Each structure stands twice: as C-alpha cells, then as structure tokens.
Amino acid sequence: MLIQRQTPSLRPLITAHLAQTMTLLGLSVMELQQQIDAELAANPALELVEGRRCPACHRPLVGVEACPVCSRPPHLAADEPIVFLSPRQDFRVGGGVAAVEDLPDDNAIPEVQDLPGYVLRQVAAELRPEDRPLAAHILTSLDDDGLLAVPPAEIALYHRVPLARVNDVLRLIQRADPLGVGSPSPQEALLVQLEVLNETRPAPPLAFEAVRRCMDLLSRHRYQELGRALGVSSAAARQVAQFISDNLNPYPARAHWGEIRSGDSAPVNVYHEPDVVISRLEQREDAPLVVEVATPLAGWLRVNPLFREALPQAPADKSEQWRLDLERAELLVKCMQQRNHTLVRLARRLAVLQRDFILQGDAYLQPITRAQLAQDLGVHESTISRAVSDKAVQLPNGHIIPMSSFFDRSRQVRTALKMLISQETTALNDNDLAQLLSRQGYAVARRTVAKYRAMEGILPAHLRQRLPARGAP
C-alpha cells in the first residue's frame, strides 16, 4: 500500500497522498494503530510527540492546546456538540488494554473482539487488580448466551476467596454492556436489566415481581396464572410480559448488535471497540454531547526535526534511503491529519443531525444518506463511505453500534412498526399495518412491512394470536 517511486516528481506524491489518506480513513482505530506502530518502528524519520493532559480534568489533549471540555464557552448551545480527539487507551475505561493479558489465547489486540475481551475492557478500570483473575475466570466461563456456565461458588473455591468477592466482581460485570452478561440465569439477567433500566426511566414495579417470583409462568406465557399470582388481571399480566419482552433480553449475548437474524448456521456476535464515543456533558436532557474520536496514539506524529537536519550529512550509501524515509514520514503525518480532520468533522455533523437518535433511541433516527453528508462537508461521497465503514460508535446509553446505523433509512419505520405490533389488541396483518404506518407518515408497501417484520424477527399475524416472547430461536 505504500507507493514509492525512484524519481518522486510532485504528481505521484500527490496521488500517493490521496491513496493513503483513503486507505487510512477506511481503517478502524484498532487496525490503524497496528499500521502506525509498524511504521514508527521501521521509520527513523517518524516521531511520536507525547501529548499533555488537561490540568483540571486530567483529560489527554491530542493536537490541541486547551482542553475542549474545560475551556468550552459557557452555556454552549445544546445542539453544538463538543468534539475532539482522544487516545484510544483512555477510552471509557482508563488503561483497559492492559487487562487483556489476563485472558488466555488473546495475545494480540484482536481485530474483532470476542465477548470476554469486550466486557473486560469495560470493567477493567473499576476492577481492583487482585480481582482480575476472578473476572477473567468468569468471562471465560460464559456460554453462548452470555450467561455464566459455572456456579460462582466454584470460582470462589478455585481461587480460594470468599464468595462475596466473586459476587462483587460479578455485579460489576453484569452491569457492563451487554447488560446482564455473566448472570448465572436468565432470571438474574432480567433483574439486572430491570434495575439499570429503572435508573433512567421507571419500570413497572410488577415487572420486578413477575421476574423474581413467576419466571416459569412468564416464560411459558401463562398470563392467566401470572395475573393471579401478581394479583392483577390477565390483561395487565400480558402488558407486564410485553414490557419485559420488549425491553429486556434473557440472553445478554444474543441480539446485541444483531448480526444473528436470518437463520444463519453460525450465529456470530461481533463486538467492536468504538472508534467514536458519545456521552453527555451532564445528565440534563439539554446538555451538549461530548464526542470523542479515537486516535491510536496518546499524542501526535511528526517528522523528527533532527532527522531532517541530519539529512544533508547522510553517508553516501544511506542518502537515498534516508530521503525515502523522510518522504514516507511526511506523507503519513499529512494523511493522519487528514484522517483525523475528516473523522472529527463527520462525527460533529452526525452528533448534530442525529442528536435525538443518540439520546432517545431508534425511533428518532433521521433517514440521512452519505451523499447528503458529503455535500454538507464538501467532500466526495466515497470519503464519507470510507470514513463510516468499519467504524463503531458508542452511545451515551453504553450501546455500541456500527456507524453505518446512522444512515439506516428504514430504522425509524421499523421501530414504528414494532410499536404498532406491541400495542395491537388483535393481530394485525401486513396490509393493515401498512395502512396504519402510512397514516403515521411512513408510506410503505405491504410487501415491505413483511420484510421489516422478518428483520425484526416478528412472526406473521396468524402466529401472533398468542403473543410469543422473543428470545431463544
């Protein structure tokens, strides 16, 4: 990929620049870091300048003088997000990378993370070092559903620690994303999810009761008996069950960022490290968004000035090699700047356009296209395409989604569809659903409704008479 010419006229240099900028843009942070590390090791002309940290909030400063958060103008408008570069290691969890060593069979930083690695990264910061082996043990003992396959007591015994300590670690893990992961049972996974959900928006109190006491009735859809057990009507019981199946997932590892529909033989869940992390400056609803664009380095790259000075005095046999090194270094530095610039501008624009989606979820996703954004930012469409592809974004609610979700044209309609079906009294057929949707302003054909249903894993009308819960296929 590194194009070099013996006679570097300006022309090939420019095309090389373009070519490399493009390739770098299409890389995720993880992949990029590997490239950079390799180049840093191989090229003496390249130099890494360590970044400083903000004296006030300790945030690492990459390529900026003043901390973008602490020095922001007061009373920033809500739709004006704070966007800045942030080194990957500082992401979400401080020094999380170090903990990966604790996992067996996980020597390098994997391109696609498995579930254990993904969870470990999240909890690493809050984990006391002496508890790491416990966490590693727990995470390597997960089954395909993300549930703990061995009893906690066994882990405690193995490490000769009190059971309470294992449970503490377990609690930490359960509250990581995907929520409820590491729970010994679906029941406990649901309870954890309910607790966390309850912190942001109140969940029906009956839901706790139902999960805690009537798990078996719930999973067998015995709403009559469930109602009786809870002391409410069977209709109310159904509502509770509906709420649970809509908002909770008894098998945390499934249906996370849903690669696992369409009856594929190999249900592969992939977890990406985020390339962009979005959070809220404050808990207030109208607080500005804080958007961190991951860079592979805790500092910035530049051409080593000493190397440049020394170039004229190069020994005759090395002179050509040195010149090439310098060229490569300059190229890479330029390309990195370009990449960061593009990514930051893209992230800012997305944060503005999709603020409602970021904060309030799928129903508010605006159907935008990459082409539109390309126009907005004054770049070529393929630039946006590359910038978006293979990138992952972490939302304030902790979910990690592919950046391409921001351009999902049908998500809004699909959630509207889900709403309709969850609120239906009698099972509506696709035709009726299409009509209702068009009344809400979503004009879609009957055939399309069927497709959306399939995407969401919703059964056809005649099989929906008795609400079947989502979950195990």
Added chain:
DNA sequence: CTATGGCACGGATT
C-alpha cells in the same frame, strides 16, 4: 380466498 414469503426487477446508494 387471504395472508405471506420467494424471486426478480429497477432505482437509489455506495
């Protein structure tokens, strides 16, 4: 006969 899923086509998007 009705509701649904498969296949294929054309236009939009990447």
Added chain:
DNA sequence: AATCCGTGCCATAG
C-alpha cells in the same frame, strides 16, 4: 461498477 433496498408479481400454505 457493485450493492442494497423497496416493491410488484406469483405460487402456495392455511
């Protein structure tokens, strides 16, 4: 140029 997506038509299951 390749791919994705919504849609229409048609076979078929219920």
